[in-house]
Amino acid sequence: MRKTLCLLPLASALLLSGCISLAPEYERPEAPVEQVWPQDEATKNAALLTEGLQKWSDFFTDERLTKLIELGLQNNRSLRSAFYSVEQARAQYNVSRADLLPSVAVQAEETAGRTPASTTSTGVDVTSHTYSASAAMASYELDLFGRIRNLNEQALQAYFQTQAAQRTAQMTVITEIAQTWLSLGASKDLLKLAQETYDSQSESLKLIQQSYELGASSMLEVQQAMQTVATAKAAAVQASRSVAQYRNALATLVGTKVPAELEPEGLKMDITKPQVSVASNIPSEVLLARPDIASAEAVLRSANANIGVARAAFFPSITLTGSAGSISGELNELFNGGTHTWSFVPNITLPIFTGGANIANLRAAEAYQKKSIADYELAIQTAFQEVADALATEGTVADELLAQQQLAAATAETLRLSEERYKNGADSYLEVLDSQRSNFSAQQAVISAQLSRAASLVTLYKVLGGGSQLEEPAETTQTADAK
DSSP, rough: HHHHHHHHHHHHHHHTTTTOOOOOOOOOOOOOSSSSSSTTTTTTTTOOOOOOOOOHHHHHHHHHHHHHHHHHHHHHHHHHHHHHHHHHHHHHHHHHHHSOOOEEEEEEEEEEEEEEEGSSSSOEEEEEEEEEEEEEEEEEEOOTSSHHHHHHHHHHHOOOOOOOOHHHHHHHHHHHHHHHHHHHHHHHHHHHHHHHHHHHHHHHHHHHHHHTTTTOOOOOHHHHHHHHHHHHHHHHHHHHHHHHHHHHEEEEEHHHHOGGGOOOOOOSOOOOOOOOOOOOSSSSHHHHHHHHHHHHHHHHHHHHHHHHHHHHSSSEEEEEEEEEEEESGGGGGGSSOOOOOEEEEEEEEEOEEEEEEHHHHHHHHHHHHHHHHHHHHHHHHHHHHHHHHHHHHHHHHHHHHHHHHHHHHHHHHHHHHHHHHHHHHHOOOHHHHHHHHHHHHHHHHHHHHHHHHHHHHHHHHTTTTOOOOOOOOOOHHHHHOOO
């Protein structure tokens, strides 16, 4: 019977912990965007990657690039930081969950004391010992109005938010490695073009100077030739600097030194698999797959739960403290009959006057929820714009490249004709120099357009959320294995 009485406080706590929640019922706000993607001249030819986005290792086809991305996923420091942020949020959520259950601990204690003879009625020194052992339940709050559960929900949404941030960080690292790798290849092509142009125009300058010495050319033509040589030299220096800077950026993204064999020799156009256009998906369905949208919704759900916490502050709170065990003056008699003891201390707190703090907290929570709704809607609108912009680029970049190639072909032919006319004495060398400058600029523009074309699908893949599956960095994987 005594054992049954000792268990009553714990049983009562468990029975009463079935609670109501004062948080408003969550409803996902309607996406404040159009129900169709932009239908205009810029986007009509875009390949819409809205269904079955591949895993990154299936999306990218160049073996060197995929190996480089694998290195980045294992060594990038921002990814490691994001991973441990998720681990921290998960642990904090588990701490919050523990508040839903009573905390029980075993306690053992000895109390010893001495009373001098001068203060005792018998005139003899008295030494006393008291031994006790008990199982004690720390102060446990009955969650009658959902305060603890809503705090637990906030911790859960914080975990989801950091997990979404990790997905965002991973997709950013993947696509930035790809785009930096492409930019490095384009810079190498620009460096090669500038160096070839410099060598060619340096030879032309020598011929013009010889012609000037023979009286067949003017000083103006010599100066014009020197300008083209200096321009080509400056372009070569700029391209060389870009190669070095993109190498540095790639090493930072990868998190380690980039092996030379994984660098591109030049710009490679086809690094992704062809995509199938799927126009049936509406924007709101597609955008919800983006991790930044998932993060914004987690914040909104947390704000919703915060209202429940603020509302619960208006209602009574009940906490329970109890213990059951034995107490004796002799250690060897501690667990004998007649030594059992128990205590049960319920505590009820009813807010009567708080100086308006509870009302202010509730109003703050409601305002924060409205702010979170606005932030969530803004995140969707921003994502819609990013996808629409990427679609516009994808729909027009091929035509831009074709136009630049046609321009480059025309300037190359113009240069050839100018050189023929100069050799036949029909034109001065100034016409040749002008054609050389135009051809050089056109060739540079072709490389830039090729880079835009190659990076276009990578950007579209990123803004649509990608097919990212979270992968742990090497260091964290080894730690998990060790555990």
